[in-house]
Amino acid sequence: MKKILIIDDEITLRETVAELLIVIGFNVFEAQNGEEGLKKVQEIKPNLTICDIMMPVLDGYGFMKAHMESEFSKIPVLLLSAKVEKEDKEKGVNLGAKGYISKPFVFSELKSIVDFYIQ
Template sequence: MAQILVVDDELAIRQLLTDVLEMEGHEVRAAADGLAAVSAFEALRPDCVVLDLMMPGLDGYGVLRRIRGEDGEPVPVIMLTAAADRESAARAWVDGADFYVAKPFVPDDVVDLLHRLLYEGPVVGVV
């Protein structure tokens, strides 16, 4: 299966997504903040990133811009956020997010989106 980087400053969300994605057979690495996410991304070059928007230090927008600035094939990014408004979603898309998911979310929806992004090609939207 795929290697997924899960980035969220909330331990409970990181653990939930890690558990659900590992049950689906994916290899999961987690980061608790934006700087750790950038380092993990550069070291791992995962197949997909599930990225929280609001984090202390480097936020999800900053991480997304760094990811999109990397050479090579773009890695799909699913943004997670409690700030589910049009302005935030528009900014995420401008910065290169593939999907924008509002918290609270259904873990199976994230799994479904991930599978669509990895195995069916580009999709863009809001959940």
């Protein structure tokens, strides 16, 4: 079963996305900030990580920087954020994110992107 890690400090959003992904057949893990996310990546070696940008302790940009410098940098990361400015998206992509999903989003959009990166 393919593994997805969701890193987001918004508990309700994180749990809702996790439940929806579980229903369609993924094994889902959760982290509440980038620092916890980095540890979980090492532990579970997910097939895909979905990461928020604005979080306490270590934000999504900090996570991306550390992730891309780690031995797990081949694991694709999708950024999920309410930050919708062009500069925010470019910064995420420049740090190595494979995609950028703006909040709020429709689950079918997220599922299509997830399916593209997990085949």
